[in-house]
Amino acid sequence: xxxxxxxxxxxxxxxxxxxxxxxxxxxxxxxxxxxxxxxxxxxxxxxxxxxxxxxxxxxxxxxxxxxxxxxxxxxxxxxxxxxxxxxxxxxxxxxxxxxxxxxxxxxxxxxxxxxxxxxxxxxxxxxxxxxxxxxxxxxxxxxxxxxxxxxxxxxxxxxxxxxxxxxxxxxxxxxxxxxxxxxxxxxxxxxxxxxxxxxxxxxxxxxxxxxxxxxxxxxxxxxxxxxxxxxxxxxxxxxxxxxxxxxxxxxxxxxxxxxxxxxxxxxxxxxxxxxxxxxxxxxxxxxxxxxxxxxxxxxxxxxxxxxxxxxxxxxxxxxxxxxxxxxxxxxxxxxxxxxxxxxxxxxxxxxxxxxxxxxxxxxxxxxxxxxxxxxxxxxxxxxxxxxxxxxxxxxxxxxxxxxxxxxxxxxxxxxxxxxxxxxxxxxxxxxxxxxxxxxxxxxxxxxxxxxxxxxxxxxxxxxxxxxxxxxxxxxxxxxxxxxxxxxxxxxxxxxxxxxxxxxxxxxxxxxxxxxxxxxxxxxxxxxxxxxxxxxxxxxxxxxxxxxxxxxxxxxxxxxxxxxxxxxxx
Amino acid sequence: xxxxxxxxxxxxxxxxxxxxxxxxxxxxxxxxxxxxxxxxxxxxxxxxxxxxxxxxxxxxxxxxxxxxxxxxxxxxxxxxxxxxxxxxxxxxxxxxxxxxxxxxxxxxxxxxxxxxxxxxxxxxxxxxxxxxxxxxxxxxxxxxxxxxxxxxxxxxxxxxxxxxxxxxxxxxxxxxxxxxxxxxxxxxxxxxxxxxxxxxxxxxxxxxxxxxxxxxxxxxxxxxxxxxxxxxxxxxxxxxxxxxxxxxxxxxxxxxxxxxxxxxxxxxxxxxxxxxxxxxxxxxxxxxxxxxxxxxxxxxxxxxxxxxxxxxxxxxxxxxxxxxxxxxxxxxxxxxxxxxxxxxxxxxxxxxxxxxxxxxxxx
Numbered sequence: 001x002x003x004x005x006x007x008x009x010x011x012x013x014x015x016x017x018x019x020x021x022x023x024x025x026x027x028x029x030x031x032x033x034x035x036x037x038x039x040x041x042x043x044x045x046x047x048x049x050x051x052x053x054x055x056x057x058x059x060x061x062x063x064x065x066x067x068x069x070x071x072x073x074x075x076x077x078x079x080x081x082x083x084x085x086x087x088x089x090x091x092x093x094x095x096x097x098x099x100x101x102x103x104x105x106x107x108x109x110x111x112x113x114x115x116x117x118x119x120x121x122x123x124x125x126x127x128x129x130x131x132x133x134x135x136x137x138x139x140x141x142x143x144x145x146x147x148x149x150x151x152x153x154x155x156x157x158x159x160x161x162x163x164x165x166x167x168x169x170x171x172x173x174x175x176x177x178x179x180x181x182x183x184x185x186x187x188x189x190x191x192x193x194x195x196x197x198x199x200x201x202x203x204x205x206x207x208x209x210x211x212x213x214x215x216x217x218x219x220x221x222x223x224x225x226x227x228x229x230x231x232x233x234x235x236x237x238x239x240x241x242x243x244x245x246x247x248x249x250x251x252x253x254x255x256x257x258x259x260x261x262x263x264x265x266x267x268x269x270x271x272x273x274x275x276x277x278x279x280x281x282x283x284x285x286x287x288x289x290x291x292x293x294x295x296x297x298x299x300x301x302x303x304x305x306x307x308x309x310x311x312x313x314x315x316x317x318x319x320x321x322x323x324x325x326x327x328x329x330x331x332x333x334x335x336x337x338x339x340x341x342x343x344x345x346x347x348x349x350x351x352x353x354x355x356x357x358x359x360x361x362x363x364x365x366x367x368x369x370x371x372x373x374x375x376x377x378x379x380x381x382x383x384x385x386x387x388x389x390x391x392x393x394x395x396x397x398x399x400x401x402x403x404x405x406x407x408x409x410x411x412x413x414x415x416x417x418x419x420x421x422x423x424x425x426x427x428x429x430x431x432x433x434x435x436x437x438x439x440x441x442x443x444x445x446x447x448x449x450x451x452x453x454x455x456x457x458x459x460x461x462x463x464x465x466x467x468x469x470x471x472x473x474x475x476x477x478x479x480x481x482x483x484x485x486x487x488x489x490x491x492x493x494x495x496x497x498x499x500x501x502x503x504x505x506x507x508x509x510x511x512x513x514x515x516x517x518x519x520x521x522x523x524x525x526x527x528x529x530x531x532x533x534x535x536x537x538x539x540x541x542x543x544x545x546x547x548x549x550x551x552x553x554x555x556x557x558x559x560x561x562x563x564x565x566x567x568x569x
Numbered sequence: 570x571x572x573x574x575x576x577x578x579x580x581x582x583x584x585x586x587x588x589x590x591x592x593x594x595x596x597x598x599x600x601x602x603x604x605x606x607x608x609x610x611x612x613x614x615x616x617x618x619x620x621x622x623x624x625x626x627x628x629x630x631x632x633x634x635x636x637x638x639x640x641x642x643x644x645x646x647x648x649x650x651x652x653x654x655x656x657x658x659x660x661x662x663x664x665x666x667x668x669x670x671x672x673x674x675x676x677x678x679x680x681x682x683x684x685x686x687x688x689x690x691x692x693x694x695x696x697x698x699x700x701x702x703x704x705x706x707x708x709x710x711x712x713x714x715x716x717x718x719x720x721x722x723x724x725x726x727x728x729x730x731x732x733x734x735x736x737x738x739x740x741x742x743x744x745x746x747x748x749x750x751x752x753x754x755x756x757x758x759x760x761x762x763x764x765x766x767x768x769x770x771x772x773x774x775x776x777x778x779x780x781x782x783x784x785x786x787x788x789x790x791x792x793x794x795x796x797x798x799x800x801x802x803x804x805x806x807x808x809x810x811x812x813x814x815x816x817x818x819x820x821x822x823x824x825x826x827x828x829x830x831x832x833x834x835x836x837x838x839x840x841x842x843x844x845x846x847x848x849x850x851x852x853x854x855x856x857x858x859x860x861x862x863x864x865x866x867x868x869x870x871x872x873x874x875x876x877x878x879x880x881x882x883x884x885x886x887x888x889x890x891x892x893x894x895x896x897x898x899x900x901x902x903x904x905x906x907x908x909x910x911x912x913x914x915x916x917x918x919x920x921x922x923x924x925x926x927x928x929x930x931x932x
Contacts, residue, residue, distance in 0.1 A: 359830050388832045401823035404589060405845040415831035449588055462827070469831065 006034035007213050008058065008077050008181055014070030015053055015062065027053045029237040030070065037180065040207055040214040042224035042245075044260070045234035046484035047455075051217050054234075055183045058082065058215075059100055060090055077181070096126040099174035103186040105166035109158040115142075115169045116154035119176055126177045141172040146202060163347075164195035168202070175206055182207070183215045188223070192346035193511060197555040200226060219484060221260050222557040225249060233257045255280040262286070263489035265518035267541060267556065270294065273496070274489040274518070294521045295536040300336035303505050304358075304391075304473055307332050309367035309377075311350075311357050327353045329529045331367070333522075335473065338499065340506040342520030342537065344513055344552065350529035351509045355475045358507070359393050360384060371473070389419045389469035396478035398458035402450040408436075408461055409446040415468050435464040439494060456487035463494065467502075475507045480515060492519060513556050517541055525549050589927075593849065596926040603922025609915035613730060620731025629724035629881060633715070637898045640714040640722075714900040717893060725881055726904045732882035733909075736796050736866045741858035743801030745808050745851055749844075752812025757820050757839050763813070774806050782865065786874040793876055796869060800862045808854050815850060819843045849927035856920040860913050867909065883909050 015028040028050045035041050045051040056062045058075055060082060075082040077098065085093070094100075102108045110118060119138040123129050129137065135154070142150035145168040158166055167187060174182055184203065188196040204227040207214050216228060224231055224245070231248040233241040233256065241254040252258045259280035272292045279286045311328040328350040335341050345351040356362045357377075358369055364377045376387055395401040402411060412432035415421075422428035433443045439460040450458055459479060466474055476495070480488040496519065498504055510516050516523055517537055524534040525548065533546040544550045597603050619625040713722040755766040773781070785799040819825055820843065828842045863883075869875040870884025883905050890902035 356826075361826055361829060385832050388830070393827070393830050395823045395827060397823055401827045403824045403828070403842055403846070407588075414828075414833065418832045451589070465827070465831070 005079065007037040008035040008075070008215075010034070010054070010058070011074035011076065012070070013054070013057060013073045013075060015050075015057055015073075016068045016070065018066040018068065024068070027237050028057070030073075031234070031237070031239050033232055033239065033242060035181065035213050035215060037213050038207075038211045039229045040204075040216060040227060041230045041232060042216045042218065042228035043232050043234060044218055044221050044224060046219055046260075046486060048236070049234040050237040051219075051234050052185055053237075055100070055185050055215065055217055058183065059094060059098065060085075092126075095122055095179075096177045097179055098181045098183065099177070099179040100183040100185065101167070101170050101174050101187045104190050105163060105170045106158065106190075108170055109166060111158050114155050114157055115161070116156075119154075119169070119173050122173050122176050137176070138172075141176055142169070145169070145172045145175075145206075146198075147172070162195075163191055164199065167191060167195075167199055171199075171202065171206070175210060175212070178210060179212060181213045181215065183217070185217045186219065187216075189219070193513070194346065194551060194555045196223075197557070200557075203227070220264075220557070221485075222264060226557065233260065258286075260485060263486050265489075265492070265514045267514055267517055270518055273493050276489050276493070277486045294340075295538060296336055296339060296522050300339060302334045303337045303372065304335040304507075305368075305370040306334070306358070307368045307370070309354065309357060309369065310365045311353050311362055312365045327529050328357065331526075331529075331531055333524055333531070333534065335505050335507060336521070337472070337505055338503040339521040340499070340508050340519050342516035342523040343507065343509045343526060344511065344516050344523060345526035346511060346552075348528070349526040351526050352477055353529075354526075355393060355477045355507060355509050358475065359391060361393075389415070389421075390471050391473045391475070392466035392469060392471040393475040393477060394459070394462050394466060394479040397482050398455050398462055399450075399482075401462055402458055404450055406449070407446065408448055408450070411450075411461060411465055412436075412446075412468055415465060419469060421468065421470075431468065432464075435467050438467070438498075439464045440490075454487075455483050456491060459483060459491050460494065463491075463498075467498070470502075471504070473505045473507065475509070477509045478511070479508075481510060481512065488515070495519065513541075513552060525552065589849075593923075593927040597922055600922045600926065602918055603926065606915040606918040606922065609911065610919055613734065613912050613915070616727060617731040617734040620727050621735065626724045626727030626731065629720060629728040631721075631724075632719040633711075633721050636715060636717050636719045637893070637896070638711060638715040638719070639898075640712060640900050642712075713904045716889065716901050717898070722901050722904050725886060725901075726883075726908055728881050729883045729886050729905065730908060730912075732793060732876060732880060733863050733866055733884070734912075736793060736800065736876075736882070737859040737863040740797045740800035740804070740862040740866075741855050743797065744805040744858055744862075745855050747801060748805035748808025748854075749812050749851060751805070752809040753816050753839050753844070755809070756813040756816025757835070757843070759817070766809075766813075770806055770809055773803075778803055779868075782869065783872070783874060786869060791874070791877045793880060796866060796875055799869075800865060804858060804862065804865075808851070808858070811850060811854060812847065815847045816843060819846060849923075852927065853920055853924045856916055856923065860916045860920070863909070863913060863916075 011032050012030045013028055013032070014026070014030045016024045016026045019025055031050075031054065033041070043051045043054060053062070057069070058077075069083060073083060077093070082090070082093070109115065113121075116135065116138050119141060120131065120134040123134040123137055124131065127134075139150050139154050142154055147153050147165055147168050153161070153165070158169070161169065170187075182203075187203070188199050191199060200223065203214065203216075206212070207227075216224060218224060221231075221233075228245050231241075231243065231245055232239055233248070233254065235256050241248060241252065241257045243253075248257060249261070252261060256277065259275065259277040262275040262280070263277065265274060270292050272289045275286060275288075309328060309331040310326070312324050312326045315323045315325065317323045331350075331354055333341060343351045343354060353362060357364045360376070367377065368375045369377045371387060371391065374387070376384060376391070379387065406414075409429065409432060412435065413425075413428050416428045416431065422431055429446075433446065436443055436445055441457060441460055441464070445453070445457075445461075450461065453461065462479075479495075480491050483491060492515065495506065499506065506519070508516060508519055520537045522534065523537045523540045525532050525540075525546065527548050533540065533544065533549045535545075540549065541553065544553055597607070616625065620627075711721050711723060713726065716722055716725065751766050751770075755763045776784075781803045782799055785802060786795060789795040789799065816839070820838075825838055825842055828838050833842065866875060866882060867884035867887060870882050871888045873888065875884050876882045886901055886905045890905075893899070893901060
């Protein structure tokens with residue numbers, strides 16, 4: 001690790017932002033680390049840990065008007081301090097010696113130029129290549145990153161490519177000038193799990209082939225196990241742990257690292273309660289709770305019986321033409337009382353459409369959904385209104401699903417007023433306060449606005465809003481996907497507690513197979529709008545029948561291969 | 570839950586909560602230019618209020634000074650007001666008689682003039698009336714001078730401010746109401762409703778604004794209420810387009826879907842949920858429209874389609890300016906220009922700052 005001259009050396013880097021109120025927020029509190037040539041370093045941390053700020057600081061991309069870099073900070077790239085380099089030197093450096101891949105490929109590519117043009121531009125700018133030579137090189141690069149038909153795709157526009165293909169183009173651009181250091185900022189977060197695995201493999205191959213150093217930034221510790229050499233764990237702008245991969249995974253020194261390793265649901269165990277960060281920060285050592293048995297039993301009371309559900313969208317083509325897209329095709333399942341049915345699939349598989357159609361937020365094209373024996377899809381709107389409170393939904397993005405102009409009190413009281421729950425305002429307010437207690441928020445939160453809460457707290461508010469109506473069925477549409485791993489564990493625990501307590505039935509929609517395994521009794525795998533496999537969770541994961549299920553399962557990042565059995569150090 | 574302790578700890582350190590409006594106001598307060606603009610606009614509104622309530626500018630019709638008297642500060646700068654005395658008239662008459670004498674050479678004598686007797690009678694009558702003619706009781710100088718009829722320009726300009734602001738604010742309010750209502754319906758329901766309203770909108774926008782404005786005001790009778798109506802009817806289109814787009818965007822947002830899921834009605838989703846999330850845009854739109862309508866009113870009145878003859882406004886005052894400027898009486902125009910540009914500039918800057926302050930980044 002301590003070589004004579006590392007490629008990149010960060011020394012006492014401190015960054016603070018001036019807030020609107022004039023206060024300073026210390027995003028980085030003097031961190032130091034080295035990246036040696038030809039090594040892969042993973043920077044792991046949850047949101048707000050300062051991992052992205054670090055990468056932006058190295059690229060000198062932080063907004064200058066409100067950023068202050070603490071005196072004494074140094075970022076040495078091949079012995080040169082980047083913090084004192086002038087603009088011209090930086091421009092030459094970026095793209096040529098240091099390249100970066102961003103999280104969202106769609107917004108990083110310019111939609112009005114072909115992908116070929118964008119690679120050619122980079123090449124001509126940094127290597128002084130002529131256009132024709134640059135084009136040939138671009139095709140070769142696209143071939144190298146594994147884009148099918150590179151001769152044709154070089155003239156494609158970004159929107160004509162899928163998300164994974166766009167990310168491959170971004171990688172091609174990044175390696176175009178053979179950079180010495182590649183910074184990958186959450187490059188796979190926006191991608192499906194199977195695509196994610198392909199991109200990770202590609203990055204690992206390219207790293208070896210070109211002898212680059214890679215700084216891999218991610219929130220998911222499970223991802224880095226397969227190809228990082230060193231791991232840096234960050235929290236609140238500080239480095240909590242820094243060491244070789246094996247050591248961090250097998251003998252984590254820091255309590256926070258231990259917590260991160262344990263609060264993610266595992267495929268091979270299902271504790272009754274997931275570990276959370278606080279379990280590790282207290283004095284007593286963490287005790288693994290007993291395992292929970294899941295699965296449908298023969299005598300289960302079926303609360304929701306969906307038969308042959310179809311949903312198709314029509315779009316106009318030309319003047320008279322019509323294009324019909326079948327988002328959901330002939331989906332049938334049964335949801336038992338007090339149990340969880342997990343729906344797994346990649347984007348475009350129709351899993352979210354199933355949830356929205358059952359809520360009648362989309363009109364179903366065909367099929368029946370028997371809720372306590374009544375078909376909710378055939379009801380008139382007024383009949384359904386009474387049923388509405390019995391089936392509720394928690395959306396994916398807690399930042400978007402709460403009205404920003406309402407206080408928490410208004411958010412919680414609205415459904416009670418609409419469904420005449422509680423005798424008067426005072427009683428409803430009492431109920432709202434009790435529910436806040438239940439989801440683990442202080443009563444004072446009633447007077448606050450959603451923007452004052454973190455993502456996990458907002459998701460708790462959304463859960464409390466559903467609970468005001470005492471539903472029987474709760475549809476969780478990617479409800480924990482936008483949350484940090486540690487917060488995700490807390491919310492999953494809360495959902496589990498509520499199920500045990502109130503006998504709620506969950507329809508748990510997610511792309512994350514480990515999370516679904518943890519919380520589900522039965523799992524349904526969807527692809528292209530159809531159900532490809534449906535079985536009890538344990539048997540499905542242990543013995544997948546359909547090839548697509550097997551493909552999904554093999555794409556799950558395994559973390560450190562030897563991690564099994566040594567979960568708690 | 571174990572996390573509860575940390576949540577409570579976070580909560581204790583958190584100050585009292587603020588709504589997005591309060592946060593916007595906080596941001597506006599830090600913007601020095603925006604705050605100055607706000608005070609200027611408020612001062613104008615107060616002035617206009619005083620005008621409506623008759624506390625200021627209500628005597629603008631009184632001819633209190635000599636005609637075309639320059640402002641107090643510039644009393645030596647205007648063209649000298651020539652006061653006609655009896656001697657001047659005599660001299661002029663002498664001149665006329667000498668001219669008459671010349672014409673007499675052509676064969677016309679005083680005795681031959683059939684009007685001579687009548688003219689003489691008229692002159693004596695005029696001489697009698699002369700002392701009764703309206704002459705200002707005092708010669709005291711007026712701050713902004715007087716107009717061609719000896720009315721106080723300051724009073725006129727205050728009254729003009731009241732009229733112009735009334736027209737601008739209520740015209741903008743009405744236009745916003747129409748635009749928001751139609752835009753909300755169009756954007757929220759889409760399909761047929763949208764088609765119908767878009768068609769209606771296209772008809773309105775296909776006619777040039779000024780032409781529509783003139784056509785409406787030519788058909789209706791003159792007066793402040795007509796001007797307001799005309800302006801509202803011609804300027805709702807921008808707001809409509811904006812609101813239609815916003816409602817289309819917001820109706821697909823998760824918080825609106827969540828409201829649907831808990832059983833909120835269409836009306837509640839449109840006006841209780843979506844509307845408060847777009848009001849900041851409406852506020853900005855409102856101030857842009859107010860500025861535009863104040864300018865439109867000036868143009869309309871200048872062209873003679875604006876407020877009635879018994880009312881005054883900035884436009885009506887400007888309409889008097891060409892005739893005055895020919896004779897070098899510049900102060901009425903200068904006063905109106907000063908007031909109008911001050912308000913319009915302040916309003917525009919306030920709009921700018923409002924947009925910055927209310928931009929809901931905190932979402």
